[in-house]
Amino acid sequence: MRTNPILSCVIPAYNEAENLPKFIPALVEKLEQQHLAGYEIIVIDDGSKDNTLTVLDGLVEQYPLRVLALSRNFGKEAALSAGLDHVTGDIALLIDADFQHPIDEIPTMLNLWRNGYDMVYGIRNRTTESWLKRLFTHSFYRILSLSSSVQIPENAGDFRLIDTKVITAIQNLPEKNRYMKGLYAWVGFKSVGLQFSEQERQYGTSSFNFKSLFNLALSGLTGFSDLPLRVCIYLGALLAFMAMSYGFWIIIETLVEGNKVAGWATLAAGMTLLGGIQLLFIGIVGEYIGRIYTEVKNRPKYIIAAEYSKDKSILPQPQQRLS
Numbered sequence: 001m002r003t004n005p006i007l008s009c010v011i012p013a014y015n016e017a018e019n020l021p022k023f024i025p026a027l028v029e030k031l032e033q034q035h036l037a038g039y040e041i042i043v044i045d046d047g048s049k050d051n052t053l054t055v056l057d058g059l060v061e062q063y064p065l066r067v068l069a070l071s072r073n074f075g076k077e078a079a080l081s082a083g084l085d086h087v088t089g090d091i092a093l094l095i096d097a098d099f100q101h102p103i104d105e106i107p108t109m110l111n112l113w114r115n116g117y118d119m120v121y122g123i124r125n126r127t128t129e130s131w132l133k134r135l136f137t138h139s140f141y142r143i144l145s146l147s148s149s150v151q152i153p154e155n156a157g158d159f160r161l162i163d164t165k166v167i168t169a170i171q172n173l174p175e176k177n178r179y180m181k182g183l184y185a186w187v188g189f190k191s192v193g194l195q196f197s198e199q200e201r202q203y204g205t206s207s208f209n210f211k212s213l214f215n216l217a218l219s220g221l222t223g224f225s226d227l228p229l230r231v232c233i234y235l236g237a238l239l240a241f242m243a244m245s246y247g248f249w250i251i252i253e254t255l256v257e258g259n260k261v262a263g264w265a266t267l268a269a270g271m272t273l274l275g276g277i278q279l280l281f282i283g284i285v286g287e288y289i290g291r292i293y294t295e296v297k298n299r300p301k302y303i304i305a306a307e308y309s310k311d312k313s314i315l316p317q318p319q320q321r322l323s
């Protein structure tokens, strides 16, 4: 049984000015009820366009809050990385600012950690989502699990409790294209899933539209699988085989029936089909090259424009950590 930990909450916030004034007090109230050696709350303002930062300025005066303001909107995955890089506790809780991740699950998650699990990941039931979105996500996870060597659990989101040893392992991964759900699975450690009902967003709308979800899925697929590249090879080989067989057929036909000028339609259709497939394959290869280019440029995952808290001394310092 592990002792009482220092808990660091990591909250990415993009345009959450309406949610934060309610969410932070509710979270603090919950944390106060747990048997913790200490806690800190890190809110990452991910270049919000509303007055999230002003709201945070006010909240910092009342709560043990640490604010990291990114210099622009870097996206949720980068915001989470920024938060994880600044954690000083023994364990970190990743939680959204919009009440969709139920804070009532925190005691259960803490108990699982106390019982020896290094990572507790929330598995959401997608009852609030449309059947079309559920179909897409299910298909995505099927393809990913068939083609990737690491098993990324279906419907496991960012709502999770992570031990610092897992965080250190994740920080040591150098890649810039960070599909976090994949990275959590890749590093391993003793993990357990916890079912939870996702709540409705309290205020505002989701920042993830179809396009951003598609991009996220693409970075998951290209980051954790080379299936798309292999599909190109297999399909290319199949088409080459079909073309050779057709060529062979033409030779036989010419020998038997003489040279008839026919088959223009087949030829034209074949050429356009091949052209299309080639372009598609170049696109897939390009996608990987694009990602290699991003890695090679070696730009930071995020830039912090400002970092502040009311009184640094209320925050647990690294030397105070429990071993």
Ligand code: UDP
Pocket: 011, 012, 013, 014, 015, 016, 046, 073, 074, 075, 076, 079, 095, 096, 097, 098, 100, 201, 205, 206, 207, 208
């Ligand atoms: N978020 C972020 N940067 C972004 C988009 C979202 O930090 O570019 C935060 C957002 O404030 C929220 C969490 O990530 O706390 C989840 O975002 P959202 O609710 O929009 O997504 P969904 O719940 O639909 O997955």
Ligand code: MG
Pocket: 096, 098, 100, 201, 206
């Ligand atoms: Mg949400």
